[in-house]
Structures are given as structure tokens and as C-alpha cells.
Amino acid sequence: AVLKKRLVKLVVNFLFYFRTDEAEPIGALLLEHCRITKEEENVFSISFIEEPESKYCFECATEEQCQEWVEALKRASYEFLRRSLIFYRNEIQKMTGKDPLEQYGISEEARFQLGAHRQ
Amino acid sequence: MKLNERSVAHYATCDSPADHAGFLRKRVERHHHHAHHHGTSYQRRWFVLKGNLLFYFEERESREPMGLVVLEGCTVELCEAAEEFAFAIRFDDAGARAYVLVADGQAAMEAWVKALSRASFDYMRLVVRELEKQLEEACKSLAACRKSPRRSSSSGRKRHLSNPALLPLQEKPTALENGYSTWGSGGCVAGGATCTDYDGGQTKPPPLPPRRRSAAGSATGSPAPGLSPAMLESPVSPETICFSKLHNWYGQEIAVLRREWQERQKRGHP
Numbered sequence: 001a002v003l004k005k006r007l008v009k010l011v012v013n014f015l016f017y018f019r020t021d022e023a024e025p026i027g028a029l030l031l032e033h034c035r036i037t038k039e040e041e042n043v044f045s046i047s048f049i050e051e052p053e054s055k056y057c058f059e060c061a062t063e064e065q066c067q068e069w070v071e072a073l074k075r076a077s078y079e080f081l082r083r084s085l086i087f088y089r090n091e092i093q094k095m096t097g098k099d100p101l102e103q104y105g106i107s108e109e110a111r112f113q114l115g116a117h118r119q
Numbered sequence: 120m121k122l123n124e125r126s127v128a129h130y131a132t133c134d135s136p137a138d139h140a141g142f143l144r145k146r147v148e149r150h151h152h153h154a155h156h157h158g159t160s161y162q163r164r165w166f167v168l169k170g171n172l173l174f175y176f177e178e179r180e181s182r183e184p185m186g187l188v189v190l191e192g193c194t195v196e197l198c199e200a201a202e203e204f205a206f207a208i209r210f211d212d213a214g215a216r217a218y219v220l221v222a223d224g225q226a227a228m229e230a231w232v233k234a235l236s237r238a239s240f241d242y243m244r245l246v247v248r249e250l251e252k253q254l255e256e257a258c259k260s261l262a263a264c265r266k267s268p269r270r271s272s273s274s275g276r277k278r279h280l281s282n283p284a285l286l287p288l289q290e291k292p293t294a295l296e297n298g299y300s301t302w303g304s305g306g307c308v309a310g311g312a313t314c315t316d317y318d319g320g321q322t323k324p325p326p327l328p329p330r331r332r333s334a335a336g337s338a339t340g341s342p343a344p345g346l347s348p349a350m351l352e353s354p355v356s357p358e359t360i361c362f363s364k365l366h367n368w369y370g371q372e373i374a375v376l377r378r379e380w381q382e383r384q385k386r387g388h389p
Contacts (some may be wrong), residue, residue: 011191025120030127030172033135034126049129050123077249078169078171078243082249084247088254089248092254100249111235111243113137
């Protein structure tokens with residue numbers, strides 16, 4: 001496999017990639033239901049749940065940069081953020097007896113529920 | 120612009136719960152120039168909102184979406200001039216097309232506008248940061264309260280200290296990252312642990328999502344009104360280019376793209 005130099009940008013739950021001299025991206029990866037794996041030195045990969053064998057590999061300039069990317073990408077999905085919210089909400093509720101979302105008027109919103117059906 | 124369509128389609132159609140779903144009539148946007156618009160037409164589509172992504176399908180049973188709208192840097196407003204129960208999704212980027220949608224009734228319209236207005240990743244991140252702070256403060260208060268139990272002002276919180284349901288500190292299971300491992304494992308509970316260790320006395324907040332640093336070429340978002348300067352990150356304009364390209368790609372609704380993809384799938388192309 002040939003490695004191509006790309007400018008890579010994480011924007012919310014999308015990873016955009018550019019040819020280094022261009023302003024518009026040539027591609028994007030939606031980062032939901034994906035797994036970020038640290039591979040060999042300086043390398044990490046992204047794979048998706050429906051095709052776990054197919055990996056998008058990225059080689060970084062340094063190992064430190066690689067670790068930064070792995071950490072950032074592992075927390076990049078909307079679903080991760082949602083679970084963090086539900087976790088914090090639950091914790092605050094247990095500790096203080098109050099639902100912290102009430103003050104924003106969003107406690108009943110479907111997207112913030114700790115439902116049994118939600119994964 | 121390439122996109123990992125198969126993964127996107129999988130995410131759109133898998134049975135992870137949607138934040139909202141229903142039929143909406145979508146205004147057809149004409150790309151070629153007319154001297155006069157000969158009236159506008161609408162097409163009924165099945166819409167599914169998951170996180171910050173609004174998918175639409177030709178029909179409810181369709182196996183892959185026709186289109187995708189990324190709900191970042193946009194406003195959702197009522198369209199008084201158009202049809203009844205109409206609303207529009209408009210983007211800060213002037214080049215990006217607007218989406219005019221029509222609901223079946225008043226209640227449906229209100230539900231959609233509410234759901235879509237709170238769908239952005241940025242909004243979710245805002246709320247999470249707020250809760251992080253509140254949790255830290257709550258932990259600190261409880262720790263302080265624990266050290267000096269005679270303070271009558273903390274009597275309310277002391278009741279929680281004796282709660283037998285409190286568990287020792289656990290790390291959030293890392294298997295939850297990006298929804299990958301929970302998928303197919305029959306679901307998982309996100310929490311189930313408190314952030315306080317009453318035996319040790321030293322509280323530790325749970326792992327926080329890292330701040331995105333623009334220097335590392337990472338995420339930015341549109342600044343929300345009322346935010347303190349510390350929470351604002353890079354301006355949105357470079358990224359809206361990315362998203363409008365994404366919208367254009369999907370906004371074309373070209374059957375060719377779908378056919379090509381279907382053909383590749385049939386041929387077993389990876």
C-alpha cells in the first residue's frame with residue numbers, strides 16, 4: 001500500500017483530508033461506530049463496525065503526535081459525547097439529588113435519556 | 120469528495136436509536152437557472168435524525184439514505200412565507216444550500232424544530248462541559264463537607280454520604296469509545312460509578328473529553344451565543360467549506376452515485 005501525504009482535520013465527528021496544497025477536502029470519514037487502533041510506531045488505524053478488516057491507516061511524524069491523534073479520535077464521535085453527558089448527568093443527580101439539565105429546560109429531550117434501549 | 124458511504128449508510132440504517140424520525144416533505148431545489156420559477160415542488164421523504172446527522176430516505180424501508188445534512192453551523196427557523204408547517208435549515212456559509220421542510224402538522228413541526236435546533240455536536244459539547252464543571256464542583260463540595268461534618272450548611276448533602284448505593288470509583292469503560300464495542304454486545308451502561316471515593320477522601324473527577332486544540336489541526340465549531348471567550352475556539356469558516364462540500368455531494372441526489380455504489384457492492388469491491 002502506498003502512503004500519500006495528506007492534511008488531516010478533525011472537525012466534530014468527521015475526519016477531513018486534503019491534498020496538502022488545496023483548500024477543499026478530497027474526502028471525509030464519519031467517525032461513528034468506528035474503532036481507533038494504535039498500530040506500529042507512529043501509526044494508527046481507523047476501522048468501522050460493519051467492515052472490521054478494512055482499515056484506514058495513518059502514519060504520523062512522531063509517536064507523540066500519533067498518541068495525540070488516537071486520544072482525540074477515540075473521543076470524536078457524537079455517541080461518545082452523548083454517553084459522557086448521560087454519565088455526568090447521572091453522577092450529578094446521584095450526588096446532589098438534582099437533575100442538572102432541568103435548568104436548561106432540556107431534561108425531557110430524547111437525546112439525553114439514560115434509556116435501556118440506548119447503547 | 121469521497122466519503123465512507125458504506126459506514127455512513129450503516130450508521131443511518133442500523134437500529135441504534137434515532138433522536139427523531141418521521142415523514143417530511145422536502146422542497147426540491149433546482150440547480151439550473153430558470154427565468155421564472157414555475158412553482159415549487161415538494162417530495163415526501165423519510166427523515167432520521169441521529170446525533171448531528173439528518174438522513175433522508177426515499178422511503179421508510181429504503182436500505183440506504185438518499186442524502187445527509189450535517190447539522191453544524193446552522194439555524195433552524197420557521198418559514199412563514201412558504202407552506203403551512205414549513206421550516207428551514209440554513210447555514211452560516213452563504214454558499215451552502217438551505218433545506219426547506221414541511222411537517223404534517225403543528226405538533227410535528229414543533230417537535231422537529233426543537234430536535235434539530237439541539238442536534239449540533241457543538242451544542243452537545245457545550246452541555247457536556249457545563250456538566251463536567253458542575254460535577255467537579257459537586258465533588259469538591261462533598262469532599263469539603265466530608266472533612267468538616269459539623270457544618271450545618273451541608274446537612275442536605277450529608278444524606279447522600281450515607282447512601283448505600285454508592286460504589287467505589289471506576290473508570291468509564293473504554294469499550295464505549297465511538298460506539299464500536301457496545302455495538303453487537305447487547306448494549307452497555309454508561310455510568311454505574313460515582314466519582315467520589317469516600318474511603319480515600321480524595322475525590323477524582325471522571326476522565327474528561329479533551330479540549331480540542333486548533334493548533335493540532337483538530338476540531339472547531341461555530342461559537343454559540345453567550346459563551347465565555349475561554350470556550351470559543353477557531354472560527355467556523357474553514358470548516359464550513361468542508362461541510363458545504365459534504366452537502367453538495369449529498370445534495371445532488373444523483374441516482375448515478377447510488378447506482379455506482381450498488382454496483383461496486385455487487386462486484387465485492389472493498
